[in-house]
C-alpha cells in the first residue's frame with residue numbers, strides 16, 4: 001500500500017478582489033519527494049506557497065498536512081507544524097549579519113542561546129558557516145540563496161517550499177543548489193520547488209505540477225509533463241515538445 005501523502009490540497013481557491021488567483025487546485029505531495037511547480041508568470045505559484053504557509057487564507061477547499069487542515073491557522077502555527085517557504089526576491093535583513101538572519105527562524109522552537117547553535121548548524125548544512133558574520137547586504141547571489149534556504153531550515157521543517165531560489169544563479173551555482181536540495185531530501189525533507197529553468201526542474205523533480213491562471217493544468221512525471229499538450233501550449237512552447 002502506498003504511504004499516505006504528507007500534504008493534500010483539496011479544491012483550494014484564493015481570490016484577490018476580482019482576480020481568481022487559485023481555483024479548485026487539488027493535488028497530493030508524497031513524503032520524501034521533490035515536486036516541481038511550474039507555470040507562466042502570474043499563474044499563482046507564489047500565491048499557492050503563501051496560501052500553504054498561511055500568509056494568505058484559502059477561501060475555498062482544504063489543505064491537509066499529515067491529515068490536519070491548515071486553513072485558518074496563523075503562519076507561525078503552520079511553521080511549527082513543519083511547513084516553511086523561502087521568499088521569492090530574497091527578503092533578508094540587510095544590515096544584520098547572516099547568523100542573525102537565520103537565528104530568527106530558529107527562535108520559533110528554541111530560546112536564544114540554543115537558537116544560535118541551531119542557526120549555525122543550518123548555515124553549516126548549506127555550506128556557509130564560514131560567512132556567519134558577514135553583513136547580509138554584502139552577500140553574492142548564490143550566498144543569499146543559500147542563506148534563504150538556511151533560514152527556512154532553521155524552523156525545522158518537514159516540508160520545504162523553495163520559491164525560485166535558483167533565479168539569479170549561473171549553471172555551476174545552479175548545479176550546486178540542486179545538489180543541496182537533493183541532500184536535504186536525503187535528510188528526510190519533502191520539497192516543492194518553483195523554478196523556471198526546465199532543465200533544472202527535469203533533473204531534480206520526481207513529479208511536476210503545472211499551473212496556469214490559477215488552475216491545475218497537469219500533474220505527472222517530468223517526461224509526461226513536458227509532452228502534455230496543455231502544458232506545452234500554456235507554458236513551454238514548442239521547444240520542449242520536440
Ligand SMILES: Nc1ncnc2c1ncn2[C@@H]1O[C@H](COP(=O)(O)OP(=O)(O)O)[C@@H](O)[C@H]1O
Pocket residue numbers: 016019021039040041042043044045046047048
Ligand atoms: N497580494 C496580492 N494581491 C492582489 N493580487 C495578487 C497578490 N499576489 C498575487 N496577486 C496576483 O495573483 C496572480 C498570481 O500571482 P503569483 O502567485 O505571484 O504568480 P506566480 O508566482 O506564478 O508568478 C497574479 O495575477 C498576481 O498579480
Ligand SMILES: [Mg+2]
Pocket residue numbers: 045046047088
Ligand atoms: Mg512567483
